[in-house]
Amino acid sequence: MANAASQHETPLRLSGVTVRFGNFTANDAVDFAVARGQIHALLGENGAGKTTLMRVVAGLLVPQEGSIAIDGVPVTFASPLDAAAKGVGMVHQHFMLVPTLTVAQNVSIGIDRAGRLFPDLKKVAREIEEIGARYGLKVDPHARVGDLSVASQQRVEIVKALYRGARILVLDEPTAVLAPQEVEGFFRVLRMLADAGTAIVFISHKLNEVMALSHQVSVLRHGRLMASMPTRDTNPTELARLMIGDDLTLPTVEGEQTPGRPVLVAAGVTFRNERGVERLRDVSMSAHAGEIVGIAGVDGNGQQELAEIFAGLIAPTSGIVSLRRGESLIDVSRTGPSSRIALGLSHIPEDRQRTALVDLSIADNAVLEQVTHSPFSNGGILAHGAIRSFSEELIRVNDVRCTGPDQRILTLSGGNQQKVVLGRALSREPSVIIAVQPTRGLDIGATAFVHEQLLAQRARGAAIVLVSTELDEILALSDRVVVMFAGSVVGEILRRDVTLDRLGAMMTGQAA
Structure with a gap:
């Protein structure tokens, strides 16, 4: 009986999960568990394996080794639908929305319509408005998603997960697109969900948010679990050291500088x-x-x-x-x-996937803005050697965690994609x-x-x-x-x- 209760109180458990992409090990025998009503923060540098691990939970990746248990019962997820059927919902860092559809249409995609050919969008819209009012996540259900700001699109993703009633909720950098004034309201939402028994995985790089919100914190580095502890037993300095292996202070402007023209x-x-x-x-x-x-x-x-x-x-x-x-x-x-x-002029855009990158290799993206000019092409003929040398140097200088210039850029973590964008812009x-x-x-x-x-x-x-x-x-x-x-x-x-x-x-x- 005690064992059954324990299983009920730990709705999600990963044991020895290993994920490899070719010769690259993204997750190395990771153990991870989330208790009912717990907000469990998952920390790590860009490319440490956080999102990869949670994509396993969401049914988007199948691990080469290890197991997943829901309520103590081993499961195998072949697709996100399998994970959703077990109560897993994931809000991705990069939105999974159709820009040409309305908020209500996006929320209703893939939902059982009880024999209806089309969803009852009026009913969906009413329920979206109710969720928005209840949790302070106001969004117009009739608005076209492509017309919304990035922050509003993030709210749609959160509403979509809440609408589907996930009891294990994975949030990948959910506050990255929220203004500071919006974050505390969002935290109230998460605390309400946790109080109602939802198990929440909160991926964030913001140590102050982790300390303020979470009950438990786990740290990954280079795909390995470095530590897992109650949040009250640690501090930002220790967490930063676990993440990067050293102490670190963010640089700031120092002294006065006379600007030019x-x-x-x-x-x-x-x-x-x-x-x-x-x-x-x-x-x-x-x-x-x-x-x-x-x-x-x-x-x-x-x-x-x-x-x-x-x-x-x-x-x-x-x-x-x-x-x-x-x-x-x-x-x-x-x-x-x-x-x-x-x-x-160089531009580092807000939405790197929409504005800065194309679904090609790192090397192709590294020279995207200059590919028609020397030394990367001559008379319309690409100089592949120069492109490769430039991209290898960009990867080295900007510490892009990848398998090499030929890796498709959209398979990188969001942070490593941003390093490529930054390196290209400043080069x-x-x-x-x-x-x-x-x-x-x-x-x-x-x-x-x-x-x-x-x-x-x-x-x-x-x-x-x-x-x-x-x-x-x-x-x-x-x-x-x-x-x-x-x-x-x-x-x-x-x-x-x-x-x-x-x-x-x-x-x-x-x-x-």
């Missing part, structure tokens, strides 16, 4: 989307050589659109964007990305860098590396526009902070004058 200038930029909705209103700002300008604001207040206008992905409805070439500022408002790349020594959420989904070691690289580019004389919902990142790296609210610039503050109270007030629309 303006290199990127926006004057009166207004943007209306295809539906005529005004997303930016009369935005004017500049970035000078040798400075980092942080763009702060709650997600969805126009930062993404402004970054895309700077990068040439969309054109402003009115207003002018200029880039410096020599002694002159050149109007680039109606030019595309290739023209701006030629003028020395040209750009004069302007548009960095949007550059450390999203990165572990503490990779975050420190990105910060070091951006500060090195600043010291070299590049003008950097840093868009981030991480206020700690904005405060650590910015020489000036520009705050946006409802598509407009509320004001800007020099780094020495920034306080969290003042910044928070501006982010809610109060003038500087």
Whole structure:
């Protein structure tokens, strides 16, 4: 009887799970268990094997060795449907949504319709609204997913899992796309679910979140389980050391630096989307050589659109964007990305899979922006040796955890994909860098590396526009902070004058 109770109290247990991709071992004999009503944090560097392990739980991968038990009963998952039938739900770091469908249509995909040919979308919409009201996850069930912000799409994924009633819930970096103001509300959701008996696996790189939320924490390094302990018995310093094998302090801007000439200038930029909705209103700002300008604001207040206008992905409805070439500022408002790349602009986009990468090898992606130029091609003929040498150096310099340049980039962890994007963007020594959420989904070691690289580019004389919902990142790296609210610039503050109270007030629309 005691054994049955124990099984009931441990709905998920992995024993000796090993996953290999060719000669690469992603998980090496990992033991892992989650108790009923427990929030169990899973930590590790990018490429440590966290997502791989949870993809086994979700039925997306079959391990070469080891076993899975649900409520003490051994199971074999041949597909995500098998896992879902046993009560497993996973919210992926990279969304599993169909952009052309509505929220309600996405939520209803694959659900038993009780003999109906089509789902009752009105009923689904009502239930989505009820879930949103209950857990503070408001989302319009009739909105087309492709029109939603990244944060809203994340909410759809969470609502979809809740709608399907998962009792073992796996969350892969769920707060990576949430603004700081949204995180505590989301934590209340998870605590409510745990109190109701849901077993939750919480994958995160944010040690403060792990300490604040979880009951138990396990750390993976290079595919091996390094430790598992009650969260109350550890601290961020110990966890960071377990993750990377050393102590680490994130770099910050030090001292005052006199910026140079303006290199990127926006004057009166207004943007209306295809539906005529005004997303930016009369935005004017500049970035000078040798400075980092942080763009702060709650997600969805126009930062993404402004970054895309700077990068040439969309054109402003009115207003002018200029880039410096020599002694002159050149109007680039109606030019595309290739023209701006030629003028020395690099872009690190928010959504690497949608905007930065293609489903090809690491080597192909490493030279994507320069493949038509020497030394990577000559007269339309690809120089494969030069491409391979460049990509091998990019992998080495940026510590990309992979099997080599020929590995398909979408098989890498999200953090290692980001390292390729960053390495490509900085390899040209750009004069302007548009960095949007550059450390999203990165572990503490990779975050420190990105910060070091951006500060090195600043010291070299590049003008950097840093868009981030991480206020700690904005405060650590910015020489000036520009705050946006409802598509407009509320004001800007020099780094020495920034306080969290003042910044928070501006982010809610109060003038500087």
